[in-house]
Amino acid sequence: QLQLVESGGGLVQVGDSVRLSCAASGPSFNTYALAWYRQAPEKQREFVSGIKRSGSDRYYADEMKGRVTISRDDAKNSLYLQIINLQPEDTAVYYCAARSPASTSWHVSGMAYWGKGTPVTVSS
Numbered sequence: 001q002l003q004l005v006e007s008g009g010g011l012v013q014v015g016d017s018v019r020l021s022c023a024a025s026g027p028s029f030n031t032y033a034l035a036w037y038r039q040a041p042e043k044q045r046e047f048v049s050g051i052k053r054s055g056s057d058r059y060y061a062d063e064m065k066g067r068v069t070i071s072r073d074d075a076k077n078s079l080y081l082q083i084i085n086l087q088p089e090d091t092a093v094y095y096c097a098a099r100s101p102a103s104t105s106w107h108v109s110g111m112a113y114w115g116k117g118t119p120v121t122v123s124s
Helices: none
Strands: 003-007 010-013 018-025 034-039 046-051 058-060 068-073 078-083 092-099 111-114 118-123
Touching: 003 092, 003 111, 018 034, 018 092, 018 118, 034 068, 034 078, 046 068, 046 078, 058 068, 078 092
Parallel strands: 010 118
Antiparallel strands: 003 018, 018 078, 034 046, 034 092, 046 058, 068 078, 092 111, 092 118
């Protein structure tokens, strides 16, 4: 079982960048596909970005392409998300998740483990 803990969120200004981190504890971190999601107030949780084992393939939500970069460091049991040019609509709680080995999609229901999230608030 994995435990995931996000960090790096906070209050930022429009146009700023942020690097979110997700530290994992537990076995076999490198065997999981990993992802970032976000949930804005009164909205459903949505996929932001995913990365397969060994970083072989990376996926981005269409509306985030060009502004986000996902990466992982299996030696450190860590996942990262860099977001540039932050906008007020990026305000949300950002969650990292590990995908169930039985799942092949990035749908929320396919994630086996979740962190508790780190909030990002973009102020204009």
